[in-house]
Amino acid sequence: MNETNLDHCEQIFRSLLWRLQPAELADAVERRSAEVCGMADGATPWEAALYIVSRRTRDETVAELLARSAGKLRSRRLIETTIAPLPPAAGPDFHCDAALGGLARWLRAAGYDAAYWPGIDDDDLLRKMIGSPAILLTTDRRLCQRGVIASRAIAALLVSVEHKKRGQFADVVARLGLRRRSPRCMACGGRLQAVAKETVRDRIPPKTYPWRDDYYICESCDRLFWQGTHWQRVEAELAQAFPGGFAF
Numbered sequence: 529m530n531e532t533n534l535d536h537c538e539q540i541f542r543s544l545l546w547r548l549q550p551a552e553l554a555d556a557v558e559r560r561s562a563e564v565c566g567m568a569d570g571a572t573p574w575e576a577a578l579y580i581v582s583r584r585t586r587d588e589t590v591a592e593l594l595a596r597s598a599g600k601l602r603s604r605r606l607i608e609t610t611i612a613p614l615p616p617a618a619g620p621d622f623h624c625d626a627a628l629g630g631l632a633r634w635l636r637a638a639g640y641d642a643a644y645w646p647g648i649d650d651d652d653l654l655r656k657m658i659g660s661p662a663i664l665l666t667t668d669r670r671l672c673q674r675g676v677i678a679s680r681a682i683a684a685l686l687v688s689v690e691h692k693k694r695g696q697f698a699d700v701v702a703r704l705g706l707r708r709r710s711p712r713c714m715a716c717g718g719r720l721q722a723v724a725k726e727t728v729r730d731r732i733p734p735k736t737y738p739w740r741d742d743y744y745i746c747e748s749c750d751r752l753f754w755q756g757t758h759w760q761r762v763e764a765e766l767a768q769a770f771p772g773g774f775a776f
């Protein structure tokens with residue numbers, strides 16, 4: 529399974545299973561993704577394998593949430609109508625509220641597509657979550673008390689405002705058991721593609737050109753990246769949040 533498909537599997541299973549707060553979320557996500565990988569071969573296309581495993585995971589999640597909702601009719605209705613019965617199309621891994629622009633940038637550096645919505649209305653933010661494979665990251669305790677989040681019809685994580693940006697990032701990584709992936713564009717969350725140095729020569733600052741050979745372009749916003757001093761600082765921070773290490 530290629531990296532894009534694996535990321536899609538993980539985001540679906542992470543957002544479904546996070547609603548149940550399992551003790552080892554990363555392991556549970558990995559097991560379900562591995563099941564899709566194992567099933568997807570020449571005879572079973574990837575989409576069919578994803579459908580089978582994600583549909584079963586969705587039904588198990590809904591059944592467990594309904595059992596926990598103790599017969600509250602409104603919670604029942606929210607859970608049944610908000611969690612998509614079909615595997616959702618790939619989308620952002622996270623929707624971050626207006627206070628979490630810094631966290632969104634760190635998550636992108638760690639390889640996750642984090643959408644950031646400065647100034648968005650609460651209802652519009654919640655609407656983006658309906659049928660989405662994303663997890664909502666918010667600092668708003670009152671928002672988390674809304675029925676659609678309290679019932680876990682929408683997957684959300686309350687991020688502490690007590691933490692500084694880096695503390696928030698380390699906390700989200702630990703609580704969701706995120707693994708470090710290939711970095712994405714920190715400005716928009718797009719995937720980075722390696723490009724030949726010569727093809728972007730006119731976009732490289734003259735002082736940088738002799739010193740760097742590896743360049744990347746964002747598929748979404750077309751920004752050019754290289755591993756300059758800024759990236760080395762980002763790298764040092766990421767190494768602290770992910771002690772296991774990673775090679776770019």
Ligand SMILES: [Zn+2]
Nearest residue numbers: 713716746749
């Ligand atoms: Zn970009």
